[in-house]
Structure formats: structure tokens, C-alpha cells
Amino acid sequence: MHQWETDPAYQAVVRGFVDADPLDQAGGPLDIRVAVAGIRPDAKDGFLLEEVPWDRFPDGIRVREDMERLRSGDQAAVRGALGMLVGRCANDMRVAVALAVPFLLRIGTHSGGADRAEALAVVAEGARMGHQGVCTRADMLRHRNDDEWYFEPTGYLQNWSVQAARYAIAADTDLVLPLLGDPDTTVRIASAYALAAASDRAEDILSAFHTCLLAEHAPDVRAGLVLAIAELARAHQDSKTTAWIHACWSDPGQPPEVRTSAALGWMCLTDEPIPDDLRTILDDLASDATAQLMAPLPWMRATASAVGDGLRRCLQEMLHPDAHDTDDCCDDPWS
Structure with a gap:
């Protein structure tokens, strides 16, 4: 039996998004947009991961573990955690990564951090969908399509995952804008890539x-x-x-x-x-x-x-x- 089949968060998503109308979940506990918007500013700034409802969403517990590793100070652990996060985006598993976006933005703005550009890159990938490998005039710079539904492998509505990440970037725009003048060129590029996906x-x-x-x-x-x-x-x-x-x-x-x-x-x-x-x-x-x-x-x-x-x-x-x-x-x- 696949691990997902016994995971309560996965089962809740199947009931709410596969076996029922996904729009019935709008505004409820399974709406990742609501969950991300509900993270208090003090919790973001204080990295209070315990206030975030990780367990409601597929892979949420693992994403929290990755976020803990980002605070460990161990460079190998940090790089590994960032690799896992961006890998989830590559596999269209963005919903739990959206919960991490406010914290990743703060890692990206932390002066002296060695992996700021990589943290911002995860934010940017979480705020885009269906763009990898796309190089047509119609689609290269289009990171969303709200008129068509896209689903993650778990059955979660990926449109909501991407919207949640985009909202989170917009909410913290004032934190990210100064990075456009950062001494590190990779940070300047990554911050521009993230800001280009902001919803507002x-x-x-x-x-x-x-x-x-x-x-x-x-x-x-x-x-x-x-x-x-x-x-x-x-x-x-x-x-x-x-x-x-x-x-x-x-x-x-x-x-x-x-x-x-x-x-x-x-x-x-x-x-x-x-x-x-x-x-x-x-x-x-x-x-x-x-x-x-x-x-x-x-x-x-x-x-x-x-x-x-x-x-x-x-x-x-x-x-x-x-x-x-x-x-x-x-x-x-x-x-």
C-alpha cells in the first residue's frame, strides 16, 4: 500500500477534491490560500512553525521537517532541505510548499545567509505552474491559468497552491524589494523572479x-x-x-x-x-x-x-x- 493511502491529509484531499466538488472546500480548512493568509506576521518573523497547520495538507509534515533543517546551521542539511523543497515543486507537489513561502522569504532576506538565492528560487517555483519546458509565445511567461483547473498528484487543486504562494509574495513585497539591490547578483536575479509572480x-x-x-x-x-x-x-x-x-x-x-x-x-x-x-x-x-x-x-x-x-x-x-x-x-x- 502506498504511504499516501494511509495518510490522513491525503485521504482528506481525496474526499474533498477527488470524490466531491473542489469548490466546496473554498474558504475552509483545506483551502491553502486561507491557511497561508492566516499565518500571523509575528509567527512569520519569529519562525514559529508550530503555528502553521502543516498536518492538514499532503507532505506538510515533511515540509515542516525541511524548514526545521533550514534553521539548523548545518550547510549540508540546509542544501538538502532546499533541494527537497524545489523537488516537490518540480513534481507538482506545491501545496505544502506554499505554507513555507513566508518563512523562505525571510530566509532570503537574512543578511549573510549563504543560501538566500536558493530559498527565493523555491518561493518563485512554488508560485508558478506548468512553465517548465514551455517556450512558446503563448505560454513562456504565463505562470498561471485560472480558467483551467490543474491538480497535483495527491488530487489537490494546484491553482490554489500557486495562488497561495503568489498572495504570500505580494503580502511581503516590502521585504523582497530591497533585495533587487543586493550585492549578490544571484540574489538580485532570484528576487526579481519571485516578485514577477506576485499577485498584487x-x-x-x-x-x-x-x-x-x-x-x-x-x-x-x-x-x-x-x-x-x-x-x-x-x-x-x-x-x-x-x-x-x-x-x-x-x-x-x-x-x-x-x-x-x-x-x-x-x-x-x-x-x-x-x-x-x-x-x-x-x-x-x-x-x-x-x-x-x-x-x-x-x-x-x-x-x-x-x-x-x-x-x-x-x-x-x-x-x-x-x-x-x-x-x-x-x-x-x-x-
């Missing part, structure tokens, strides 16, 4: 992205900020950003990585035919050096595979969608 505060976050882009000297961070701007604009249907990003990729005064990211963002923000001048620009700017520079960005890692870098795969799919792609776009990006 879009105007404040976009303003911060633009301010940081003007002052940013690291090419990879600049490229990441442009993708974050495009993703947030797509989620919040910001037409002004679509115009800005068009001007960005068409401006020869912008650095190559900025124009390349802007071109990707524009193609995801509109379904207009791709103009010839954009194709020409990408033929010139999307070089091996640009692809290598952008490869560590989480947006590019999510579309890459063992045999193809993320930028090349995105451009192949977006510029030549009818061409046969021998590099399967659904290959496991976590391998």
Missing part, C-alpha cells in the same frame, strides 16, 4: 524593476529584470509595458542582452506577427555569447534541456513554430 503590488514592483534596470551594471541581471518586467506585465495585462518593451528591443542604444530579453518579452506579450526587423535584430544579437550569458537565468533554465540552451529553444519555437523541433521542448529540465 504590480505597480510598485514594476517601478522598482525599472529603477533597478537603469542602475544595474551586471548584464545577466539586466536581462533578468527585462524578463521579470514582461512577465509581471503579462500577468496584470499592462499594455503600457508592451509599448515600452517594443521600444526597448528596437533601440540600438540598449545592450544586446537587454534587447534580446525585450524581444522575447514582446513576443510573449502580443500575438502580433513578428516583424522582419525583430528577426534581423535577433539574428545579430542572439549570439552564442548572449545565450551563454542568459543561460543561468531561471526563465532560460526552465526552457533548457540537456541538449539545448534556453535562448535557442525559445527562439526556435517562437520564430519558427511550424518547424520540426528535434529537441523535445518537454524534456525534463530538472534532470
Whole structure:
């Protein structure tokens, strides 16, 4: 017998989400959005894990154990716990990870922490679904689809898991915004990736992205900020950003990585035919050096595979969608 079959939390999810109408659980004890929103600010700041209803949700007890390891001070244990958390997201087991998001955000903001970027990366992955391996114009920067239901392997409604994580990021936006100026470039990129998934505060976050882009000297961070701007604009249907990003990729005064990211963002923000001048620009700017520079960005890692870098795969799919792609776009990006 599978361990899930005897787990009370799993059985409750089956009764509530598989054997009955999931919407009947809205606002109740099995609504992860309510559970995350109900964590007191003092409990978040004090890392009071005992106040969180871990046992209501599948894998919740194990996620709490991972969170305890993050506080152990043992680097091997910390890395192992973060690996387990991001692995759950990769396996579409986000519901209990959503409960951890407020605490992971605080780990990410802790000065001197060696794994701040990784903690923020878990937050960002918990706030997205169905984006791994996706590199089409329609879906690359779309981290949610509220019109269609998605279910986790346990039967839990993944839409709610992702919404809970996105709400948690929005609630703690003021904690994360200063990280856009962190001395560590990996933290700056990870914080932008997390903030791009926030459910609210879009105007404040976009303003911060633009301010940081003007002052940013690291090419990879600049490229990441442009993708974050495009993703947030797509989620919040910001037409002004679509115009800005068009001007960005068409401006020869912008650095190559900025124009390349802007071109990707524009193609995801509109379904207009791709103009010839954009194709020409990408033929010139999307070089091996640009692809290598952008490869560590989480947006590019999510579309890459063992045999193809993320930028090349995105451009192949977006510029030549009818061409046969021998590099399967659904290959496991976590391998």
C-alpha cells in the first residue's frame, strides 16, 4: 500500500477534491490560500512553525521537517532541505510548499545567509505552474491559468497552491524589494523572479524593476529584470509595458542582452506577427555569447534541456513554430 493511502491529509484531499466538488472546500480548512493568509506576521518573523497547520495538507509534515533543517546551521542539511523543497515543486507537489513561502522569504532576506538565492528560487517555483519546458509565445511567461483547473498528484487543486504562494509574495513585497539591490547578483536575479509572480503590488514592483534596470551594471541581471518586467506585465495585462518593451528591443542604444530579453518579452506579450526587423535584430544579437550569458537565468533554465540552451529553444519555437523541433521542448529540465 502506498504511504499516501494511509495518510490522513491525503485521504482528506481525496474526499474533498477527488470524490466531491473542489469548490466546496473554498474558504475552509483545506483551502491553502486561507491557511497561508492566516499565518500571523509575528509567527512569520519569529519562525514559529508550530503555528502553521502543516498536518492538514499532503507532505506538510515533511515540509515542516525541511524548514526545521533550514534553521539548523548545518550547510549540508540546509542544501538538502532546499533541494527537497524545489523537488516537490518540480513534481507538482506545491501545496505544502506554499505554507513555507513566508518563512523562505525571510530566509532570503537574512543578511549573510549563504543560501538566500536558493530559498527565493523555491518561493518563485512554488508560485508558478506548468512553465517548465514551455517556450512558446503563448505560454513562456504565463505562470498561471485560472480558467483551467490543474491538480497535483495527491488530487489537490494546484491553482490554489500557486495562488497561495503568489498572495504570500505580494503580502511581503516590502521585504523582497530591497533585495533587487543586493550585492549578490544571484540574489538580485532570484528576487526579481519571485516578485514577477506576485499577485498584487504590480505597480510598485514594476517601478522598482525599472529603477533597478537603469542602475544595474551586471548584464545577466539586466536581462533578468527585462524578463521579470514582461512577465509581471503579462500577468496584470499592462499594455503600457508592451509599448515600452517594443521600444526597448528596437533601440540600438540598449545592450544586446537587454534587447534580446525585450524581444522575447514582446513576443510573449502580443500575438502580433513578428516583424522582419525583430528577426534581423535577433539574428545579430542572439549570439552564442548572449545565450551563454542568459543561460543561468531561471526563465532560460526552465526552457533548457540537456541538449539545448534556453535562448535557442525559445527562439526556435517562437520564430519558427511550424518547424520540426528535434529537441523535445518537454524534456525534463530538472534532470
